[in-house]
Amino acid sequence: MKYFCLILSSTIVLLLIGCNSAISYKNDTSNVFEIYNNNTKAIILYEKGKALDSITAHLLSEDIYKVTNQRLNVVNNINAANGNTIVIGSMDSPLINVFLKDETLKEGFKDQWESYLYKTISNPTKKIKKAFIIAGTNPRGTAYGIFNISKKIGVNPWYWWADVPVTQSEELILEQPDFYSNAPSVAYRGIFLNDEDWGLQPWADKTFEPETGDIGPKTYSKIFELLLRLNANTIWPAMHPSTKAFFYYHDNAKMAEVYNIIIGTSHAEPMLRNNVDEWSEDTYGHFNYKTNKDNVYKYWEDRVKEAKDINAIYTIGMRGVHDSGMEGVKSNDEAVALLDGIIKDQRDMLKKHINLDVTQVPQAFTVYKEVLDLYKAGLKVSDDITLVWTDDNYGYIRALSNADEQKRSGGSGVYYHASYWGRPHDYLWLSTTNPYLIHEEMMKAYNLNNRKIWIINVGDIKPAEYNTQLFLDMAYDASKFQNPEYIATHQQEFYSEIFGSELGNSISKIREDYFQLAFERKPEFMGWSQTEPTTPIANTAYNTLANGDEIQKRIDAYDAIEKQVQVIETQLSGNLKSAFTQLVGYPVKASSHMNKKFLFRDKAMIYAKQGRKSASNYAKLSHQAYNEIEALTKKYNMLSNRKWEGMMDMKPRKLPVYDDPEIILSKTNTKEAIGISVEDTLTTSEGALQIPTFYVNDIKSYFIDIYLKHTDHGSWSFNDFPKWVKLSKTSGNLNVSNIDEERVFISIDWNAWKKAGEQTSKTFKIETNSEEKNIQINISKSYNSIPETSFIEKNGMAVMYANHFSKKNDIDTLKWKEIRGLGHSKSVMQSNLLKVSPILNQENAPFLEYEMYTETISETANLTLVAIPTHPLTTDSELRIAVQWNNEPIQLINFKTEGRSNTWKQNVLSNKALKQIQVPIKSTGKQKLRIYMFDPGVLLDYFVLNTRNQTQIPYKLMPETRLNSLK
Incomplete structure (x- = not known):
């Protein structure tokens, strides 16, 4: 018989899955609560009239059904409850008071923001044998308590959004001591749906919500559920031209209300408006407060009236219609003066329609782009308004609160990007922002007391699942993240909870390499092109002829994680394959092929200039990489019986970087049958090929390339080389249909070198069918007497x-x-x-x-x-x-x-x-x-x-130049 046992405490969370029937509890069984076994089937009780309690009660029942294949009855009348009963509700509700009226609670707990408790009570009524209480200090707190139980019993927050399967069990038993959660570290925590034109919106339109043809209430209900499962509470809704404004669909706001999600809007959208969709210049005139104040004011006031009962954070201030500077001003001073009046008017309408004490209305002023300049120029923002600082769109926060700003009653927060459209280049396709960077920037913000609002731009949500989870986990409990090394643990836990500990550890290492390679250069940036204005692609800055072949090193690194992904794919059970493709397989493989598309293109063009016949093969590999991305994307959109059809677009905004690249191979006139080049392409004054200098006792190798040029076949061999020279291969044959080039690595056997007299220079030969060339080796003894590893x-x-x-x-x-x-x-x-x-x-x-x-x-x-x-x-x-x-x-x-x-x-x-x-x-x-x-x-x-008057450094990080650095 299988058990599913859950043990929780304030300091330890231990999940035992598949415990055998011999497991025994302590004599004190007051903390044991049987949800389902052969003798017990619990009931879920919530208070009638509480919308979110009703939703979460039924979702908990569904979660338990997913685990046990048994659906618990959900009731909202205490008289209908008997036996073991899960009781959910807010601390101030009459229902919870029935069960906790005589209980001594943690001092001050009821006043904590969005917190919850767990408590098991025996025989609280004549009919209820045991009650397991999940009570929140507000409805969201209750929801967090419920969904954290769901997660522990095996229902991952991404069960729907990433098709993470649920671990099933025949019995479900909790052993749960009394538990009081801490308040969240950040008050308002959430996501911004943005640039949804190539994923979320077309998917909702054609696949998930065709009855609306847009991101509507059905889609938002799934998003709001996800937010609650991630302990979040805030959303900035989608707002691009492809999507109707959030308030266009009346049920969107209703859905937010029943899920208790707080609605905000981005830096460019004051007063809960979506200017792109809702402001019509033909109807209202210019979005110019200086010349068209009455129309702009009424436009804002109409929304405030409509939203007066909505739980919202009002964005204060004004910018252009869509992420642009404010219209009608010619200088910063003029803009500051106008904004002062705008903010006063906006607060007056909040006083009139929301609360006479406007300081009790959540408000945010986002210090973004040119607004930062206005703020620095002297714009005054009322003390109760939350300052929302921003990153520079690429993960680096532009500024945070100074000592005086940290004292503001409204506090401060951060708007952060994990996806971006704009200059110098978009990254809307694959989620590659390095978790260690997110951690460093956001924990810096937290430790400098920017803790009121944290919003992350997640684009289409997919494939930003992990970074969304990381960001929101930090916002919920920052204490876990004070040590940056916890990021590795967090990744392991994230993937292990989904794929099991063994595979989870392997996957987290793959993903760490994935993020690190993208930190060196994001896949969307591999065309070395820019946008706004859009420029054509160019060669990368990686050097295939020097520094150990920077291009090949990057290709090899991607090959390594691709192969690891392929190995794991063969080990996965069928129900994990879709989740793996979404969370790991597609991002890794697509990123790899995007890199190869440009790296092979570079090799083709550079090798063509050397006259290599192999150049055309590399051009084919580049085009093949493009085809692989097409195939991968098609497969993604077919996942889970076409559930995600339309979600993944491999060409957001159709920028040049996403195209199958044009490769023009230059023709080199040469009569040389076989070409030879050495690393760094060095030659001596006499025309000999010169290997980069070796340093005594340093374990280092360099490469020599031998390739067909003006013939279809040929042979080569090294001659007259001393015994202390080590060559990975001393001779070989080339042919155009099989091996048209070979790379030989050369290094030094230092013991043999010392026995042979410690020569500092030596020339030997390489012979081909038609000619021979000299190759010179130089050895430096400059560092004979310095400490090792210097x-x-x-x-x-x-x-x-x-x-x-x-x-x-x-x-x-x-x-x-x-x-x-x-x-x-x-x-x-x-x-x-x-x-x-x-x-x-x-x-x-x-x-x-x-x-x-x-x-x-x-x-x-x-x-x-x-x-x-x-x-x-x-x-x-x-x-x-x-x-x-x-x-x-x-x-x-x-x-x-x-x-x-x-x-x-x-x-x-x-x-x-x-x-x-x-x-x-x-x-x-x-x-x-x-x-x-x-x-x-x-x-x-x-x-x-x-030291040689060079101003350029290699694009790729080089190994440290230590003596014996490669031992």
């Missing part, structure tokens, strides 16, 4: 990761903090967040110090410092560090960017902020780099020293 310059470059400092000097509470998991190096150093003003002298400034060894003397070496492209913490701060090279003068560097500058665009496309300074290397040997803390919130990632 940072060194190799081939004109030194690479160091910020967390690998040789010395760290913290002063009192000012500390450099390591944030693991974040950044290209996956571990960045953050300057102290709690410091309120810049550190002005080096005597009281914490610093990080790095040591490296160089073999080049140069007066103009270039040092590139790479940071995560965050913004200053507040509107009046900067993002500076002080840098000292050896004993040279200290230089002040500021990573702050302005508006939508080209620097900012490149930063967000690459997730890198680059600052470069020239440093003199006056002697070979040890060099010292010291970085002083100056402003809070700087995130240092890695540093690159170029």
Whole structure:
């Protein structure tokens, strides 16, 4: 016999599935509640007249049915309840008072925001043997208590939205000590449905809600249920031209009311209006408060009257009709003056129609885009209005509340993007925002007391399931997330709850690699194109001829996670396949093929210039990758018996990046039958091919490519190479129908090299059918006497990761903090967040110090410092560090960017902020780099020293240049 046992406490949640019948309870069985077994079938009791209690009571019954195949009776009359009874309701309801009137409750609990308790009571009435109480401090609190039970018994919040199967059991028994939840960490927590034109809206229109032909009440009911299951309470409804305004369908508002979901609107939509759909210039005139005040005012007031009984947060202020600047103003000063009057008028209408005490009406002022400039220019916002700060659309919050703003009675919050339409490029297709970045930015906001409203732009909801869950989990219980390393645990728990612990651990690692690869470059950005204005695709910045072949390394990384996905697919039971495709398979595979489409295109075009016959094969692979995306997308839309037909579009906005790329292969006139090139394409003055320099005892290999050019077949062999030279292959045959190119790796056997006399230069030959070429090896002995694992310059470059400092000097509470998991190096150093003003002298400034060894003397070496492209913490701060090279003068560097500058665009496309300074290397040997803390919130990632007058650094993060770094 199978049992399904649930044990909960305030500190531990233990879920035992499939317990055997020998399990025994403690002698004290007062906390044991049998929901269903051979002898018991509980009843669910809720109070009549409470809409959300009715909905959640019936959903709980359905959830239990999914688990046990037994549907519990749901009643709203206490006289109809008997035996074991699950009692649900709000703390202030007469029903709950029957059961808790004599109970001593946790002090202050009734006044907590959106909280719930669990309590088991024996024989509370003559007919009820046991009552399991789920009571909330408001109806949403009750709902959270119910749905958290549902989750523990095996009904995942994404059971419908991602087709996550329910684990079934023959019996269902709770062992639940008395439990009081904490209040949510953030008061208003929710999502913004946006850019729904390519997923949510066409899917609702054609597949899920054809009777409405739009995102209507049926769709919203499913969304609202999901929000409650995710412990959320707020929505900004869909508002693009493809969708009718939320209030167009009267039942939308009714649905929000019965689900107790709070309605808000985005930064561009004051007073619960949807300007794109509802403002008609032909009818009302220009959306200009300066010249058309009466019509605009009435437009807003009509909605306030209509929505007066709706639970809402009113967006205050004014922008253009659709995410644009306010009409009719010519300067910031004029805009500030006009906005002052607009906000006063809006608050007056709230006083008139909602509450004379307007401070009791939830209001938000979103400090977004040009509005931030107006706020900085002196716009005054009443203290009770919540300031909603925003990210820059790419995950980096532009500003947060300073010390004075944190004292506002209305508090502050954040509007954050996991999906975006706009410049420099959209990312509407695949959800790839790195969880560690979301964590760093949102926990920074939380710890700086921005806790009133958190909204995440989830686009179409799918495929942003995990990031939606992460964001809302942080908003609900931020205490779990103070340590960034909890992100890995959170991912494991998310996937393990769905796919089991063994597969869940493997999947979470795949997804971590998926997010990290996208942090290097999002799939939507792989065309190196931009939008607004739209530009054509271009070659990527990855170098296939150098640095170990950056292109091939990225292809290999995607191949690795694709193969892992394919292995898991063979292990999945049938009922998990759809959920896996939605949550893992499609995003990973589609991202992989999007990358390959452009990376193979690059190889084709670069190799064509070298005259390689293989170029045409890479062009075919590029087109094949496009075809794979088409097939994957078609499969996605067929999932779960076409349930999701219309949800996935592989070409949102039809931007050039999504097309099957045009590949024009240049023709190279050559009589050379077989071509040979070496890594970095170096040659000596005598024309020999030159391998990059090897360093004594360093385990490093470089590649030599041999390929067909002006013939269909040929052979090659290395000759006269010393025994201490290791070649992965010494000879081979090429033919156009099978192997038209080969890559040989060359390295050094250092023991054999030492026995042979420690030569520093050696030339050997490679022979083909028609010719022979010399290949030269150089060996540097510059670092014979330095400590192992030291940072060194190799081939004109030194690479160091910020967390690998040789010395760290913290002063009192000012500390450099390591944030693991974040950044290209996956571990960045953050300057102290709690410091309120810049550190002005080096005597009281914490610093990080790095040591490296160089073999080049140069007066103009270039040092590139790479940071995560965050913004200053507040509107009046900067993002500076002080840098000292050896004993040279200290230089002040500021990573702050302005508006939508080209620097900012490149930063967000690459997730890198680059600052470069020239440093003199006056002697070979040890060099010292010291970085002083100056402003809070700087995130240092890695540093690159170029000693050969190069200003460009590799796009892809290189391994650190340590001695023996590859051992």
